[in-house]
Amino acid sequence: xxxxxxxxxxxxxxxxxxxxxxxxxxxxxxxxxxxxxxxxxxxxxxxxxxxxxxxxxxxxxxxxxxxxxxxxxxxxxxxxxxxxxxxxxxxxxxxxxxxxxxxxxxxxxxxxxxxxxxxxxxxxxxxxxxxxxxxxxxxxxxxxxxxxxxxxxxxxxxxxxxxxxxxxxxxxxxxxxxxxxxxxxxxxxxxxxxxxxxxxxxxxxxxxxxxxxxxxxxxxxxxxxxxxxxxxxxxxxxxxxxxxxxxxxxxxxxxxxxxxxxxxxxxxxxxxxxxxxxxxxxxxxxxxxxxxxxxxxxxxxxxxxxxxxxxxxxxxxxxxxxxxxxxxxxxxxxxxxxxxxxxxxxxxxxxxx
Amino acid sequence: xxxxxxxxxxxxxxxxxxxxxxxxxxxxxxxxxxxxxxxxxxxxxxxxxxxxxxxxxxxxxxxxxxxxxxxxxxxxxxxxxxxxxxxxxxxxxxxxxxxxxxxxxxxxxxxxxxxxxxxxxxxxxxxxxxxxxxxxxxxxxxxxxxxxxxxxxxxxxxxxxxxxxxxxxxxxxxxxx
Numbered sequence: 001x002x003x004x005x006x007x008x009x010x011x012x013x014x015x016x017x018x019x020x021x022x023x024x025x026x027x028x029x030x031x032x033x034x035x036x037x038x039x040x041x042x043x044x045x046x047x048x049x050x051x052x053x054x055x056x057x058x059x060x061x062x063x064x065x066x067x068x069x070x071x072x073x074x075x076x077x078x079x080x081x082x083x084x085x086x087x088x089x090x091x092x093x094x095x096x097x098x099x100x101x102x103x104x105x106x107x108x109x110x111x112x113x114x115x116x117x118x119x120x121x122x123x124x125x126x127x128x129x130x131x132x133x134x135x136x137x138x139x140x141x142x143x144x145x146x147x148x149x150x151x152x153x154x155x156x157x158x159x160x161x162x163x164x165x166x167x168x169x170x171x172x173x174x175x176x177x178x179x180x181x182x183x184x185x186x187x188x189x190x191x192x193x194x195x196x197x198x199x200x201x202x203x204x205x206x207x208x209x210x211x212x213x214x215x216x217x218x219x220x221x222x223x224x225x226x227x228x229x230x231x232x233x234x235x236x237x238x239x240x241x242x243x244x245x246x247x248x249x250x251x252x253x254x255x256x257x258x259x260x261x262x263x264x265x266x267x268x269x270x271x272x273x274x275x276x277x278x279x280x281x282x283x284x285x286x287x288x289x290x291x292x293x294x295x296x297x298x299x300x301x302x303x304x305x306x307x308x309x310x311x312x313x314x315x316x317x318x319x320x321x322x323x324x325x326x327x328x329x330x331x332x333x334x335x336x337x338x339x340x341x342x343x344x345x346x347x348x349x350x351x352x353x
Numbered sequence: 354x355x356x357x358x359x360x361x362x363x364x365x366x367x368x369x370x371x372x373x374x375x376x377x378x379x380x381x382x383x384x385x386x387x388x389x390x391x392x393x394x395x396x397x398x399x400x401x402x403x404x405x406x407x408x409x410x411x412x413x414x415x416x417x418x419x420x421x422x423x424x425x426x427x428x429x430x431x432x433x434x435x436x437x438x439x440x441x442x443x444x445x446x447x448x449x450x451x452x453x454x455x456x457x458x459x460x461x462x463x464x465x466x467x468x469x470x471x472x473x474x475x476x477x478x479x480x481x482x483x484x485x486x487x488x489x490x491x492x493x494x495x496x497x498x499x500x501x502x503x504x505x506x507x508x509x510x511x512x513x514x515x516x517x518x519x520x521x522x523x524x525x526x527x528x529x530x
Contacts, residue, residue: 004381006387006389172390
């Protein structure tokens with residue numbers, strides 16, 4: 001175990017980004033993600049990278065657009081209200097087909113909300129979260145190890161499909177420490193012939209731009225983008241199944257709530273209830289096929305979330321409403337307890353007997 | 354050992370998070386599954402602080418400890434808040450210098466350690482956290498008393514390595530209580 005270190009989730013993201021070749025970080029402090037920026041502030045100057053605390057979250061995302069235009073791996077991180085401020089820039093990144101990694105360590109909302117953990121930015125992350133026809137790849141880590149590995153994966157997917165990858169974590173995942181192996185590297189590198197790197201007189205200049213006044217031209221751009229999105233949906237779905245082989249009830253949960261749900265499922269199994277877990281690791285693309293398949297043999301689903309019920313709509317869509325989907329949730333910075341999830345499993349088990 | 358769920362609670366500045374981190378590192382060195390989850394935000398700055406630490410032989414689900422097997426209470430508000438959360442048969446460690454009252458529960462084992470008083474008396478100021486942790490290590494056999502120095506080495510930053518001996522002394526002193 002000598003290669004395992006104890007690290008906060010936020011620090012693991014920062015170190016993994018460096019391991020993935022990111023040398024440009026722009027951010028602005030906000031609880032509960034500030035350790036990402038603090039870690040970058042310490043490390044980047046030592047390895048010839050750039051750490052810059054911008055004057056605002058809006059400035060930081062626009063600096064990300066600048067570096068992304070040059071084809072370099074670049075990231076910013078924030079928490080919920082800060083992500084809202086960055087949302088204009090995220091749309092521009094999509095409109096310019098620029099790869100970047102954006103980290104949201106969620107806290108309770110809306111507005112300034114609170115600083116305790118939340119998953120209430122699910123819709124914002126998964127449905128685009130800003131104006132225009134576009135998608136983000138959304139990755140939901142459920143351990144400090146995944147905070148690290150999905151950061152590397154996020155950069156690679158962003159480069160591969162020329163789009164934004166978002167790590168959708170929460171205050172618990174950011175603040176907790178677990179053993180993590182930092183034996184990480186990025187094996188994928190994309191050619192970036194579109195990057196603005198200086199022509200040296202040798203080629204036509206590249207233009208990075210999201211303005212297309214001719215509707216025919218803009219429509220063609222969006223169509224082309226959606227062809228890439230279709231490839232992402234086909235190739236990049238990630239999920240974990242837990243005790244699903246004989247499950248009659250399927251819990252669906254991501255991030256920290258999936259871990260709470262596992263505790264509850266273990267107790268439910270001891271009590272003889274056939275219950276399992278489907279944990280989406282990619283929230284977009286959503287693991288629709290595995291859920292639809294589960295709908296053939298499961299009698300009901302339970303969506304466990306830290307919001308008023310956001311992912312539950314995607315569960316219902318994925319299973320085409322063939323089976324009832326129940327919600328078990330807390331919000332405002334509250335985390336459901338394993339007992340609450342167990343009570344919901346017992347209730348559903350009785351109701352659907 | 355299956356799983357030990359611990360909750361360290363006290364004032365910000367008492368080294369609550371440090372003590373938890375120390376035991377988490379000890380578990381890591383011993384190849385256990387471990388998690389450490391702090392309270393965060395304004396309560397850390399002079400108010401109450403707590404951290405959940407789980408040591409386990411099996412993968413850890415939720416890192417949140419809301420029903421501790423072991424509670425370390427280093428101030429009265431923490432004892433008031435968490436006394437009833439401890440599982441029946443669990444263990445409560447009380448800094449009896451700072452907490453005047455007794456534990457009311459009768460279905461738990463209670464250890465009163467005058468940690469803050471001892472720290473002042475033995476010139477181990479700021480190490481009340483490690484004195485009480487020493488008692489925890491000796492009274493909770495599932496934690497074990499190996500690898501103390503190795504874990505301290507990991508958790509004490511390079512520029513504070515001169516504190517390592519004092520931390521070991523504090524752990525020993527606590528174990529003798």
